[in-house]
Amino acid sequence: MNWILLIIAGLFEVGFATCLGKAKETTGITSVYWLIGFLLSLTVSMILLYKATQTLPIGTAYSVWTGVGAVGTVLVGVFLFKESVDFWRILFITTLIGSIIGLKMVST
Numbered sequence: 001m002n003w004i005l006l007i008i009a010g011l012f013e014v015g016f017a018t019c020l021g022k023a024k025e026t027t028g029i030t031s032v033y034w035l036i037g038f039l040l041s042l043t044v045s046m047i048l049l050y051k052a053t054q055t056l057p058i059g060t061a062y063s064v065w066t067g068v069g070a071v072g073t074v075l076v077g078v079f080l081f082k083e084s085v086d087f088w089r090i091l092f093i094t095t096l097i098g099s100i101i102g103l104k105m106v107s108t
Contacts (some may be wrong), residue, residue, distance in 0.1 A: 002051065002052045002054070002055045002056050003052070003056070003104065005048045005051050005052045006048070006049070006052040006056065006061055006064055006065055006068075007064075007068055008048055009044075009045045009046075009047075009048035009049045009052060009065055009068075010045075010064065010065050010066075010067070010068025010069045010072065011068065011072060012041045012042075012044045012045035012048065013041075013045045013065065013066075013068065013069030013072070013073070014068075014069055014072030014073050014076055015037070015041035015045070016037075016038045016041035016042045016045060017069065017073040017076070018073070018076050018080065019034045019035070019037040019038035019041060020034075020038055021076075021077075021080075021081060022034045022037075023035050023038065045065075045069075049061065049062075049065050052065075056107065057107065060103050060107045063099075063100075063103055064100050064103055064104070067096050067097075067099065067100040067103075068100065070093075070096060071093055071096055071097055071100075074089065074093055
């Protein structure tokens with residue numbers, strides 16, 4: 001169950017990174033709404049990360065949380081913000097995904 005909470009926490013990390021990116025692109029009240037989304041996503045992500053660390057090792061939980069957030073944020077950047085896709089980005093994202101899976105496999 002805590003692995004599921006950890007993955008969801010990582011997805012909320014993607015949410016707060018996305019909100020920051022959108023807040024940067026907007027002005028006025030729209031920017032404020034994106035910043036509110038950032039704060040809500042950040043809060044939920046931190047609470048879920050905290051809950052997951054109650055039974056998972058902190059090093060593993062933090063690494064997986066960061067990895068899920070990083071992979072998700074890169075994907076959002078590519079699809080939503082039209083960031084470039086090249087061989088090296090794909091290689092290192094694939095390596096990161098493999099590392100996340102490896103951490104799950106070796107954790108008790």
